[in-house]
Amino acid sequence: MIYDYPKLYDVLFSDSWKREIEFLKTSLQRYCHISGHGRFFEPACGTGRLLWRIAKEGHQIVGLDLNPNAVAFCNKRLRRHGLAESAILGDMTRFSMTNLKQKKPFDLAFNFVSSFLHLTSESAALSHLHAVANILKPNGIYLLGLHLLPRGNAVCSQEKWSVRHGSLALQSKLFRLSLDRKQRIETVEFRIKATTPKQCYEIVDTFPLRTYSLQQFRCLLEKANRFKILETFSFDFQDPIQLNSKTEDVVFVLKTNEQYRP
Numbered sequence: 303m304i305y306d307y308p309k310l311y312d313v314l315f316s317d318s319w320k321r322e323i324e325f326l327k328t329s330l331q332r333y334c335h336i337s338g339h340g341r342f343f344e345p346a347c348g349t350g351r352l353l354w355r356i357a358k359e360g361h362q363i364v365g366l367d368l369n370p371n372a373v374a375f376c377n378k379r380l381r382r383h384g385l386a387e388s389a390i391l392g393d394m395t396r397f398s399m400t401n402l403k404q405k406k407p408f409d410l411a412f413n414f415v416s417s418f419l420h421l422t423s424e425s426a427a428l429s430h431l432h433a434v435a436n437i438l439k440p441n442g443i444y445l446l447g448l449h450l451l452p453r454g455n456a457v458c459s460q461e462k463w464s465v466r467h468g469s470l471a472l473q474s475k476l477f478r479l480s481l482d483r484k485q486r487i488e489t490v491e492f493r494i495k496a497t498t499p500k501q502c503y504e505i506v507d508t509f510p511l512r513t514y515s516l517q518q519f520r521c522l523l524e525k526a527n528r529f530k531i532l533e534t535f536s537f538d539f540q541d542p543i544q545l546n547s548k549t550e551d552v553v554f555v556l557k558t559n560e561q562y563r564p
């Protein structure tokens with residue numbers, strides 16, 4: 303599995319952190335009205351490439367991930383920076399304040415890079431939304447970044463990018479192997495070719511992702527009855543996204559629904 307190689311993953315996704323961190327900090331002020339330090343939670347935190355940067359600025363953070371290598375990598379980096387080891391091994395469909403060893407709820411949760419699509423059934427997605435809502439303060443915020451699958455043909459089905467970090471050069475390709483619109487599953491292949499002065503190797507992984515059209519995502523939120531959509535962006539507050547049936551990449555700003563009664 304590609305997530306078993308946290309160092310490679312971390313380098314591969316190292317380019318976009320500045321705008322993501324800015325987006326997180328501005329969201330804390332804009333939606334939670336906190337100008338000082340806040341409490342952030344990241345389900346599917348992976349290597350914690352955003353968590354440690356947020357923690358370094360004095361915010362409190364907790365991360366959760368299913369992959370032991372990613373959690374170990376994340377905690378090691380937190381420790382290296384003199385920060386508490388706050389990444390926990392666990393499933394983002396099943397967690398609570400107790401599992402997370404927390405007494406105070408969080409101001410803001412975030413989940414970017416379409417990690418939510420790893421939840422391949424409706425029941426898993428609903429469990430996740432309930433679990434996140436349960437660990438947030440009243441009026442808490444969940445920033446959920448997704449790649450939506452528009453109806454029709456105008457669909458981006460592959461991404462390629464290259465990154466260099468010191469003597470390590472990475473070339474990656476993420477592309478769709480198959481798409482079953484009825485079952486709402488796309489199977490994706492992720493290839494990383496790593497080159498160092500001493501060796502060259504390739505890692506290939508294949509995994510299923512759940513697909514959502516905009517309408518299907520809205521239906522899910524309605525069914526969960528825990529969040530409402532406040533705004534939608536692509537990490538730029540100057541340029542909100544107007545949702546339509548062709549929208550693909552979007553960060554939903556979700557606010558907990560106070561009307562919820564279990």
Ligand SMILES: C[S@@+](CC[C@H](N)C(=O)[O-])C[C@H]1O[C@@H](n2cnc3c(N)ncnc32)[C@H](O)[C@@H]1O
Binds near residue numbers: 366
């Ligand atoms: C695309 S990576 C995103 C990592 C990180 N959020 C980031 O922005 O770099 C997806 C992560 O989701 C994790 N993941 C997948 N299914 C999960 C589950 N059910 N519970 C917790 N983590 C999960 C994987 O282990 C992986 O680290």
